[in-house]
Structure formats: C-alpha cells, structure tokens
Amino acid sequence: MMDRKKPLKNKIWLSSPTMHGDEIKYVNEAYETNWMTTAGANIDEIENQIAKKIGCEYTVALASGTTSLHLAIRLAGEKLYGKTVVGKGALNGHKVFCSDMTFCATVNPITYEGGEPVFIDTEYETWNMDPEALEKAFEIYPEVKLIVVAHLYGTPGKIDEIQAIAKKHKALIVEDAAESFGATYKGKQTGSFGDFGCISFNGNKIITGSSGGMFLTNSLEDANKVRKWSTQARENAPWYQHEEIGYNYRMSNVIAGVVRGQIPYLEEHITQKKTIYERYKKGLKGLPVKMNPFDAKNSEPNFWLSCMIIDEKAMCRQTRDDEEALYVGEHGKSCPTEILETLAKFNAEGRPIWKPMHAQPIFRNNDFITRNGLGRARTNAYIDGSVKDVGMDIFRRGLCLPSDNKMAAEEQSVIIELIHKCFE
Ligand SMILES: *Cc1c(COP(=O)(O)O)cnc(C)c1O
Numbered sequence: 001m002m003d004r005k006k007p008l009k010n011k012i013w014l015s016s017p018t019m020h021g022d023e024i025k026y027v028n029e030a031y032e033t034n035w036m037t038t039a040g041a042n043i044d045e046i047e048n049q050i051a052k053k054i055g056c057e058y059t060v061a062l063a064s065g066t067t068s069l070h071l072a073i074r075l076a077g078e079k080l081y082g083k084t085v086v087g088k089g090a091l092n093g094h095k096v097f098c099s100d101m102t103f104c105a106t107v108n109p110i111t112y113e114g115g116e117p118v119f120i121d122t123e124y125e126t127w128n129m130d131p132e133a134l135e136k137a138f139e140i141y142p143e144v145k146l147i148v149v150a151h152l153y154g155t156p157g158k159i160d161e162i163q164a165i166a167k168k169h170k171a172l173i174v175e176d177a178a179e180s181f182g183a184t185y186k187g188k189q190t191g192s193f194g195d196f197g198c199i200s201f202n203g204n205k206i207i208t209g210s211s212g213g214m215f216l217t218n219s220l221e222d223a224n225k226v227r228k229w230s231t232q233a234r235e236n237a238p239w240y241q242h243e244e245i246g247y248n249y250r251m252s253n254v255i256a257g258v259v260r261g262q263i264p265y266l267e268e269h270i271t272q273k274k275t276i277y278e279r280y281k282k283g284l285k286g287l288p289v290k291m292n293p294f295d296a297k298n299s300e301p302n303f304w305l306s307c308m309i310i311d312e313k314a315m316c317r318q319t320r321d322d323e324e325a326l327y328v329g330e331h332g333k334s335c336p337t338e339i340l341e342t343l344a345k346f347n348a349e350g351r352p353i354w355k356p357m358h359a360q361p362i363f364r365n366n367d368f369i370t371r372n373g374l375g376r377a378r379t380n381a382y383i384d385g386s387v388k389d390v391g392m393d394i395f396r397r398g399l400c401l402p403s404d405n406k407m408a409a410e411e412q413s414v415i416i417e418l419i420h421k422c423f424e
Helices: 022-032 041-054 065-081 108-112 131-140 159-168 220-230 253-283 336-345 390-397 409-422
Strands: 058-062 095-099 116-120 146-150 172-176 196-200 213-217 289-291 307-310 317-320 325-328 368-370 373-375 398-400
Touching (some): 041 196, 065 108, 116 131, 131 368, 253 289
C-alpha cells in the first residue's frame, strides 16, 4: 500500500450541508414578500410536504429537533398526568424510559418537564433501544407510562417489539427520528410510529434548514396545542391572555425556505449516503471490523452516518477518562482513538459513537437498565460479558466515519486506505 504523507486537499466533513440552489430562491421569496417572520408560505409548504412524505396527518414546523421533542414530551406528560404544574413540568417527577446510546437532545427534554430519565440499554442488531431491556425495565418500574426512543444514525430500531411492549403496558411513545428522516420500517416512514414523532433539520442532518425541526402527529388537537405552545401560548382573546406556559419555538419562514429547497433532494441524499456506506463496507472487507448493522429484511435506513465497530480481538489498548483518550498502537490491531486521530491528521472528520447517557456525569444518579436488570455500570473501563453494557461496548469499539455526501470516491478511498494502515 502506498505511503500517504500528505493530508487530503479538501477537508472531508462528517456530514455537512449540501445545498442545491432552490433554497436561496425560497429564502428570497420570503424576503421579497416580507414574510420575514414565523409564518408564511414556506412554513405552510414544508408542513404539507413533510406530512405527505411521512404519512402523518399533521406537522408543526419548529425551531429545532430538540424543541419538537420538548413539546412532544410535554404533550405526552399532560395526557398521562394532567395539566403542567408551573415549576414542576408536565412530568413532575415521573420516570421515563429512554434510549441510552443517543445524542443528549433525545433525553434532555425529559428533564425540562421535570421527568426522570431511566436509560434503557442498546442492542447489537440495530444499535438502538433493546426491547428485552425495555421489558425488563417494565418489570422493575411497571408504573412508567412514557418511552422516548431514537433511531440512531438513520437506522430504524426494533419498532414492532417496542410498540408491542408499549401497548402491553399502556405507555405512550415519543419517537425521535431526528437522524432518520426518510428511513423506513416495513415500508413506513420513521417518525410515524410513535404517538408523537420528531425530526430535525440541523446543519448536519440528511436535509437541513441550517436549523429547524418538526413535530409529527395524527391528531389535529395535538398539532394545535403544540403550535399554540410554540408561539407563547396565547389564548383566543383581543389581548395577550395566558392560561398556560408557552415558548418561542416556532420555525422562521426564512429557515423554512431552506428546508423547502432541500426536500426534493432527500432521496438523492439518501442514495449518496447509501453509496458511501456500501463503499466502506466493500473497502473495509478483510479488516477485523463491521459496519453499523441494520435489519435488511424489514428496514431501509437513510444511511445518515456510516459507522464501524472493531472486533474485540482486534482492539488495541485504549483508555478514556472524562476528557481524554489514550491508546497503545499494536500490530494487527487498532481502536477508535487511533483511527479518529489518524483521520484528523489527514484532514478527515470522524466522530466517536454517542457516549451513552448513563455514563454521562450529569446523569450519574439515574437508573440504567440492561437485559440483566438494573445496572450502574458507568465506567470507561472494559466491561466484560458478565456485565453486558452494550452501549458502552459499542462506544468503546465503534466510531462514525466521514459520511459527507459530497465526498468523492477517490477521497473515500484515501480514508479507507488510512483505516487499513491503522491495522498494520
Ligand atoms: C440532532 C438530534 C436531535 C436534535 O435536533 P436539533 O435540531 O439539533 O435540536 C435530537 N435527537 C437526535 C438523536 C439527534 O441526532
């Protein structure tokens, strides 16, 4: 293999925005018509288009995926426990089962509403919430009535199983499809399975508005409530009348213009991301690694990020504390730290797997439930088969690869070559 000394000429990003030209046209339209506010044709248009795409009745365009999750969780809380108590939130101390290995925005909104996240371990087949661990959680806390579940990296989780468990325990589901817009499970779009769904248009997602998000529902009443809360919860009165706490969470019509220009390219982006995933899969063959898995029979991911996981036997020594990572290189072995550092040196951006929430200092007192029951494993040390902290194991051995859809095949070949080098 050739010896590469020079970094890539252009930086390869993990996943950066890809604009097509129509975005600026709709932004301009907002400007020219003076709808420079949180209402206008772009918002109406994307709400309609995305409802159609997802296959849900109603959508509300909001400032971000996080705000969508917040309002979805508050709505679920009010349905379960009655009106929000000011200062205590709609969840008012109640426990909520949620994905553990995910971005913090999946779980933070639970705390905004005064709820207590209980983290459910991950499974190896799709890297999402483990239905077995969820079932275990209901054995321990049968009173829980809300599940917040994410589809990581664009890969649908075990939706059928999780829905069945929710139904059995009469729990509601908030579905975090922030990373998986356009992915399907048994032919249905992610975001349409939960009682409430959320997607994100953050700058690095599959399509973007630079920011933005959307709340998805089949209930007109719920959509109206979320729209009301997102615009400071005004009552129908001639003056500013308030019976509920509100937020300034509505999407801007300017941002909606960017999203509107992006929607026609969703499928194209997915095709490009899938090509990237397949090139990695082919290029990494022969190495002791695997790509992030998905249920090929039932699901079609959007392939937002390509990830890989190193076989246990090919892991060199690596240690991570709360701020730093160290490793000792070894012939025939590697680790995420070595690969990420090598990629960075050559001007390519990878990323560690989302560090599980139960291992975050902020959630150190929260429960974490695995297939084996209530666990408190939250160290960075190697956890052997007897403890089975799947999330920490994937975090320890996995990483996200540069997955920018503007990356050329030759650039990706260089990245693949660099990964091979790490194992030499
Ligand atoms: C990006 C993301 C969010 C939040 O979306 P924002 O639009 O950035 O607020 C929520 N959950 C997951 C899993 C995400 O990746």
